[in-house]
Amino acid sequence: MNVLRKSILIGFTVLGMAAAQAQDMTPPAGRHGAVVNREQMQAKMEEMFAKRQAKLHDLLKLTAQQESAWASYQAAIKPAAAGGTLPDRDAVAKMSAPDRLAKMIDLSKQRQVKMEAHLTALTAFYSQLTAEQKAIFDDHTRGGAHGGHPGHRGGWGGHQG
Template identity: 60%
Template sequence: MNILRKSILIGFTVLGMAAAHAQDTQPAGKPHGAHPTKEQMQAKMADMYAKRQARLHDLLKLTAQQESAWATYQAAIKPAALDGQRPERKPMNKLTAPERLNLALEMTRKREAFLETRVKAVGAFYAQLNPAQQTLFDEHGLGGGRGGFRGHRGHHGMHGGWGHGGHEGWGGPRQQG
């Protein structure tokens, strides 16, 4: 096992231990069914992410030459840690229609930038894989083993997404033609 692989596995182990520690330090007086704190949720999500990435790494059986591509890929797709410093948000019903649309446009641009970064990272890593590894990545990477993008239910939980049955779209009921 080379040094890079050991470093990655140690990092995943530390994340898992941090998640376990966060769960162990939960205050004793919480009633059953209480919602976890933001920190506990972040630790749980980090742990789940680390486990998924470790499973994918093991499944791909990367060569020593592919390990640097894996490390670059992992650095590019790693979810940003939330620091709790969110700007003050107004409730949506307090915003004007133009403010809501500008907010939606800003969020769309951020999402697009995120996806562009991810596309580049996945493409560069994918090119380093052999055909068998590419098939495994197709099946298990990016949520492929649990439906991936095909299993997405659409925006705001609408069945089938916008304009795909079960939703009348923005303009009201569909016209009979």
């Protein structure tokens, strides 16, 4: 009887190890098990961005005079294509620690320049809005009650229960 138990235990262990090995060999899956490539993800993000902006445009009820400011603002904040902004992982892995940090600082400076351009466009557009439109805009953009950043639930305050 003891031999039978050991054999069953060994069999289950082997099956568990085989299942774990098979799981490691499957391609990475996106949300809900769908395999997603970078181009599909970029297209989906652009579609979601366009929908959010269209909804905001409708909520603001812009006047004809404000439409040109809206168009300029949209052109300035349109997300750039994802390719080329991130360095190659293999190349980064081969860099020395000081070179990796210098690369991170360079990328941070590039993001800073983009954010400053975004602020300039935002300020120009925001100055064209009425007080009621400003309240709607504030409420429906990142950090507002209806438009928190995806990684920070509740806006700037971090994760909230």
